Every structure is written in C-alpha cells, then in structure tokens.
Amino acid sequence: MYHFSSVKDVTDLKALLKEAFELKASPFRYETLGRHRTMGLLFFNSSLRTRLSTQKAAANLGMNPIVFNINDEGWKIETEFGVVMNGDKAEHIKEAAGVIGRYCDIIGIRSFAGLKDRAYDYAETVLEWFRKYAGVPIVSMESATVHPMQAFADIITIEQYKKTARPKVVMTWAPHPRALPQAVPNSFAEWAVAAGYEVVITQPEGYELCEDFTKGAVIEYDQRKAFEGADFIYAKNWSSYREYGQVLHQDRSWTVDTEHMNWTNSAKFLHCLPVRRNMIVSDAVIDSPDSLVIEEAANRVVSAQTVLKQILQSL
Amino acid sequence: MYHFSSVKDVTDLKALLKEAFELKASPFRYETLGRHRTMGLLFFNSSLRTRLSTQKAAANLGMNPIVFNINDEGWKIETEFGVVMNGDKAEHIKEAAGVIGRYCDIIGIRSFAGLKDRAYDYAETVLEWFRKYAGVPIVSMESATVHPMQAFADIITIEQYKKTARPKVVMTWAPHPRALPQAVPNSFAEWAVAAGYEVVITQPEGYELCEDFTKGAVIEYDQRKAFEGADFIYAKNWSSYREYGQVLHQDRSWTVDTEHMNWTNSAKFLHCLPVRRNMIVSDAVIDSPDSLVIEEAANRVVSAQTVLKQILQSL
C-alpha cells in the first residue's frame, strides 16, 4: 500500500482484516517498524477520534507523530493555480505539500468538503495536490469525499460482531441540523460492499449518494422495509449529492429509535461519532447493549495502525 | 490511587510527600513505568503550567502524552442528558468520555467553572461524567471546584522551605479585574489543613469559600491580624461563592505589598500563577528573594509526576 483513500487501495481486504485483528491483539508487536519515521497529521478541520487514534497508532508503530492544525497554526492555503496571491491566503498548496513532504514520511490529511462546489470537492483537490506534490504517501483522515480509516474500522467492528458469514448491513440516513459531507457514507458503502455483506442503503428521496460509491448496494426508500432482517444498522446524516450540499429536510421520523430497532433481526447499532443524540439516534438505542459505537471508535486505532503498518512496510 | 481530584484521594500525604522529594531528586528513575501507556490531556480552557508540567511529568515516566484542546480542535461538548442535540454542540460527553477512555490509560481534564450555575459547577459535572463513562483514571488538571495538582505542588514547596514543624500559612484574597473560580483556594485550603499547618484564611466579607473545603482553617476578616506571625502568605483572587461568581469589589488595599509582608514573620510569598502584578501582589514583593512563585511552578512537574506514578502503579 502507498496512498490510502479508498478500498481500491487495498489489494486483499480479507488479509488486511486478518492483520487488523493481529494488531488489535498485539498493538506493540511492530513498535520499532516506524523508527526514525515522521508522521504528519494535517488538520484543516476539527477532529477527535481521528486525531487521537492516528497519533496513537503512529506512536504504537514507533513513529514520531507531528500534529498540525494547518489553517490555525500555519498559513491559509491557496489551492487554485495561476492566481495572483494578494488576498488572505499566504501559502500555496504546492509549496505546503512539497515542504511537508520533506519533513514527513507519511502525511495524513483531514480536509472536509466545502459543500459549495461539487466538482471541486469530488476532485479531492487538497488530497490530490498533496499526492502530486508531497512525494510521500498520503492518507485520507476524512477528505472531501471519503473517510477510509473510519470505514475500515467499521468493517473491523462488523467482523468482530457478525454472527453469519454474510450479514445484512443497512446504512440509514438520519436527520441533522446542519449540512454534512458525504465522505462517511461514501466510504462505508464501498467498504461494506467490498467486504461482501448484503448492503442496503435507505434514505429519503433526493439523498441518493454518488453511484461510484454505492455500486453493489441495494437502495430502498422505505426505511422500515430496509430495516427488516438487518443484522447491523449504520446510521448517518449526509447532505444531498444531487442538490449539492443542501439539507432537503430534517424529518425526525427517520431518527433511529427503539421502534426502528424492533423492525430488525436484533441488529447491532453503529455510528462513526460524533453523534447528535435524539436527532440521529434516540438515547435508548445508543445506550442499549446493542450499541457498538464505543468499540467502533476504539477500532479506529486498529484501523489506522494496520494501514500505517502496510505503508511503512512498503517504504 | 485511581482518580485524583481531592486530598481525600490520598491515603497517606506524608508518604506521598516523601515520594515527591525522591522524584524531584531523580526524575528519570521510573522512566519505563509508563511504557506503552497513553496519557490524554484534555483542555477545555487555557493553561501554561499545567499543560507543560503534566506533559513533561508523563514523558519523564515514559508515557505517551497526547494534548487535546477539545473545544477548539474537536467538537463542542453537550453535558446535559436527554436533550435533542440540534444546537451548536456536536458531541455528547458520554461518547467523548467513552471514546477517549479507549485511547488513553489516564485522562487529565481541565474544565473551569462557568460561574453561572453553582449547583452545576459544584457537582463537577464534566469530571464526574468522565469518571463515570471513561473507564480509566481521571485526574483533575483544575476542574470546576478543585486544582489538586496545584495544591500538592504548593504543599511540596512549603515543605521545602518551612523552618518549623507547623508553620502558620495564611491564604489571603486579593483583588483582580475579572471573576475567577474558587478551585485554587478550595484545594489549597483542604491540602494545607491536611498537611497539618496552622491555616488562616483572610478575605473581605462575602468572599467566604464553601465550608467543605475550609474545615480546619481559621477565618480572619482582618487581613493585618491574619498576616501577623505568618510564615507563608498564599495570595489568590476568587469570586464570591455565596453571591455565586460575583466580583463584590476590587479593593486594592488587599493587594499584597511590602507593608503587608512586614506584618508577617518574614513570610515567604506563594501564588499559583498566572498572577496580575500590582493587583494581587506588588512588583516589590513578587520580585523579592522571599517570593517562591517560580520554584512553586517548577514543583508542578514533581506534583504531577508523583500523582501519575501512583496511578500507573495501581493499573
């Protein structure tokens, strides 16, 4: 593995999962692998789990993790080419990438979708310029369209708890007060399909995701029908892809509550966090023994460490 | 020791002080004790001494310290239960605590009193939810009502400089332009009494602290009378506990100056820092050889390291 943003960067997902469980059992087995290696963690946006888990994963592998809130602690970054830089952006992404690539052996980047310009976001502009100009492996720590370390942690969690070889995994849209990117549902869809699960996506009309990511999943607009027989419920809000970045409605009948969970096959509940309680999911569901959200977040260390180990071994 | 917020968490203060002086002399004696352990330092508020000294203490013990400015770098935290989270708070404390508890072996938390709602503050809401939901030891790095690592450093400093077995230690209120929490004076009072000193607290009427913390101390409203015979003057501002969070006045006759120090038994001067010069204390006093404020701050590393060592040994 070199760059990491998509399940397509994984040659053999089964083998990667096997490695993940080995690292979960023995997190310090490769504690000298990253010796003399620096991991840059660049944050254009807020982060709790990604920030802490990736730092820890890098340290577990013996790397030196350097965290950098680029916009706040550094300079505002220009991503357009050919412009006269006489505004508020003091540094061009080409130099930022080139320089950070000389300081770091691996760079993780969090850079959310702006949700204003779909073409810009779906070109993964920031990630791509770093890939092009940094000269070192680039890992998405949630970029405009994907959140692969989250999705891999989700799959690890499902593998840990599944009771059948091919569980029914239902990703459901849920309401939220603000416009959120599609990165998490995009990645979850492509990873869950790649993992071989029966994947159903349920959402109100207008919330269809980009088909590049949902190929192989069944779309079911009737939430109840989707939930029937589900082994895992994966709740998430996202803004519209079609009417790009719009919140079309906030229908709280879509909030996952006990009644919704009763429609399922005693499903386990998943969410990437942070979660808006009583918008996305009721207190009763997230506080129930069927909620795996804390274990799922704990698996972020495993996910990050497995990916970083793969990359380190390829250097 | 497991959680650490009060002198009540200490079984044997004399023994702890002995350990502190051993660590002060040999800071790297236990440099492998924290191997493979992660210390999370969560800051809801500003910090200089606590931030740097606790990081250093954790590193001295071989831990991996991860610093996190939770509101700025992460998500705004909801601490109420049962609410519909459709406002500006994106993450609930229950998930934040649960997740961070999976990434960290010990969590230090700085979370100041809001000074609006005494019941909320004195319930130590943030600390308590972390204790309840993180599943790992929680250390107060100044929370709503206490600052135990400061108070322990203060006691270490007094032990270092006292000339009699039972010195007279006077904590005096002093003026300040803003409303400050009661955490530092609360902790100093309970620790100084527990250390067996003759403790006098002097303050204008209306500035009485919560009695839970001042038991065993003498209250003396006449500042001059209080200072007479004092071996140590501990200056601090706090807002009113009774008229909660109010600044009742800013009487600069309470500012500790040379005349005040002349009333004492050649007392040493202490303050937790940061200090407002010429409000809390005159330049002449803080710059005099009797001022111990820098040594007191230096002892914050000793204090933190002793506490973390105790906790690590209990894991």
Added chain:
Amino acid sequence: MYHFSSVKDVTDLKALLKEAFELKASPFRYETLGRHRTMGLLFFNSSLRTRLSTQKAAANLGMNPIVFNINDEGWKIETEFGVVMNGDKAEHIKEAAGVIGRYCDIIGIRSFAGLKDRAYDYAETVLEWFRKYAGVPIVSMESATVHPMQAFADIITIEQYKKTARPKVVMTWAPHPRALPQAVPNSFAEWAVAAGYEVVITQPEGYELCEDFTKGAVIEYDQRKAFEGADFIYAKNWSSYREYGQVLHQDRSWTVDTEHMNWTNSAKFLHCLPVRRNMIVSDAVIDSPDSLVIEEAANRVVSAQTVLKQILQSL
C-alpha cells in the same frame, strides 16, 4: 553556543556548515544526545516550516519537544514592567519566562515584530526578557528583527548549489499585499555577508534596511543592474524600516519573473516561504528547475538540528 539569534552567536561559520552537512547525511547520529532534555517551542505567531522542522530536529537529537501556542493555549502576555495588570493580559513575561525555563532545557521563541513601535521591536523585547529570566538557552524561531535558523538554512542551500567559491548573491525586495517584518532580510543579509559572498541588496527607495544588518552588502536601487551576473536571487518582501512598518508601494514590476531571471547568470531562485505567487515571484520562476525553495525549506531541519546540537553540547 548558548543563546542563538545572530550570526554573531556563531564562533566559526565554516565549521558550523561542515557540521550541518554531516548532520544532513546522518540525521540520527546524535539521537541520544538530547536524552532527558525538553525543548520548548513557543509560538506567539503562525508557523509551518519552523514549527515542523524544529520539532523534527529536536526529536532527531532525542529531545522531548513541547509545542505551545502561548497566546491561544496559555495566557496573553504582558511585556511592560511596572504596570497594574488590570487589562486583558493575565500573565507577565517575567513569570512566563521563569516558569518555562524550569520546564525546558532549551526554548525556541517565535515572536514577530508588531511593526508599530520600532524601538520596542528592535530591542527584541520578548526574546530579551526570556534570555534574562528563563535561565536557559533561548533560540529565535523568528523574532522581531531576526530569523537566524532560516538564514542558516539559506546559507546551507547556497553552499550546496554554488558553483564558484564566492557567488554573487542578490537579495531583492518584491511586492506583497501586507506589511511584513524585516526579520528575514535582516538575517539573510548578515549571514550572507558573514559567509563571504558578494552580497547585493536591491529595493525601491525607502525600503533600506537597518544598517546594523546590511554592513558589507552593496545597495543597488536599479533592480536590473543588481541582477546582472547574479548566481542566486533571494526574493523577499519587507515593510519600510525608516517609515516604520509602512507599505510604501506594491510595484509589481519588482515581481521576479522570467525576464528578471534572464538578466542573471542562470541564477538559482531562493525564498524562505510562504510565498505569494505572482506577487513575489511568477509561477514560471518558482516552478522552474532553478527554484530551490523546497530544498531550502528541507534544510530547515538541518539548520535547526545543527544549532540544537551545538547548544546541547554546551549544556
């Protein structure tokens, strides 16, 4: 070496350059030299290269680097003496320096010129109070008037690429939308002269730098004449020293473009970064093979590591 802010702190620049190239070749040769040593990196201002490269340099030497955004994460700092601190500044620089000096074995400080009060800035107030009160070596990571770790990296880069023993090195003013400090050009001038190069400074009238730094350099107001025969072009904006902190004009005929570079002796292009593209330098020039800006930034690790090694060896 003890404190480090000027080329005058260097006893033997040739020997220091030799060491730099040894460290560039073997960055981990002294990886235990800094064992049990803490490096504090204090930022009053934004930073990308300095922040990342100094952290990495400290880690390469086995030090424990602690990064601290002092105004944002700590308290606002009062630098005046004798004042009544009843405003927004909660901590005095005397205590800040004294305390941080007890936590750190070496302190790096970034504190830009305010560009309001020339006497205050050119007294290097923040740096000097730290030198006076911290009790440990203080390294400028760009302070009000100097940026020595940048200038040393610049000289390393010139040594790496020069084709003649005494290259012609031209520092040219270039336009910028905002008022910038003189720290970078001040340091580059004094270091380039000390390195024995033929140094020419070209600028519009009114942009003359403080002569303390430019002694030994030729001043040439005709940019074209200055560029003729140049082996290295070092572009930089700065605000006026005479009309202190003023932007006198933003004449884009001074922007370094291909035509300008054609005047030279196939010069290499240098800039400390971040750079405003198409204000300071055209895309064509900075993107050309003659641009050394990324290598120059990469040499910031070498520069910092050489300086820190020297200081560590003197402790």
